[in-house]
Amino acid sequence: MRWENNVPNYFTLLRLVCIPVLWFLAFSKLKIVFGIVLSLAALTDGLDGYFARKLKQESDFGSWFDSLADTLLDLSLIFLFWILFPDFVGKMLSIIIVVIILFFLKMSIGYVKYHLFTNYHMYSGKASFVLISVFAVHAVFFEPNDVLFYLAAIVLTITFIEGSLVSLTNKTFNQNRKSIFTK
Numbered sequence: 001m002r003w004e005n006n007v008p009n010y011f012t013l014l015r016l017v018c019i020p021v022l023w024f025l026a027f028s029k030l031k032i033v034f035g036i037v038l039s040l041a042a043l044t045d046g047l048d049g050y051f052a053r054k055l056k057q058e059s060d061f062g063s064w065f066d067s068l069a070d071t072l073l074d075l076s077l078i079f080l081f082w083i084l085f086p087d088f089v090g091k092m093l094s095i096i097i098v099v100i101i102l103f104f105l106k107m108s109i110g111y112v113k114y115h116l117f118t119n120y121h122m123y124s125g126k127a128s129f130v131l132i133s134v135f136a137v138h139a140v141f142f143e144p145n146d147v148l149f150y151l152a153a154i155v156l157t158i159t160f161i162e163g164s165l166v167s168l169t170n171k172t173f174n175q176n177r178k179s180i181f182t183k
Helices: 007-027 031-054 060-084 086-091 093-114 123-141 146-169
Strands: none
Touching (some): 007 031, 007 060, 031 060, 060 086, 093 146, 123 146
């Protein structure tokens, strides 16, 4: 796969560029600016898919690139929140560890079965990204909310279990699989 010069991929690239900026802002304790950049990064996740469909620019590269950006942003958020909200992360650490283990289990199953790191574009994944974004933006502008965190963790758990089941029950990898209940 190689770079495709189109609008959706530039939105995804913007999300990737936001990640080191978020690290700088977290270490600088600039929470408000962090929240603005995080909101922009979250918005690009919806925009890249919207424009890919609207402009008929969906592609394997774009799908892979979007998944890469999502994964890197999600993994970064764990550590960024540890910097910004160490007490909250400490309080929720056991849940965070379980979710991380499920993520790596899903990735391992996909790698063993298909010899690649799988990331499906499932409805549950979209819901979990929205919930993570809402939780994160709310935490930055107000304070971390336990209920939003639990909702995001539950949906992430469902997403990772569903992704594992999709890999286990299908002979071929289809990154655009929407659910365990669809083909």
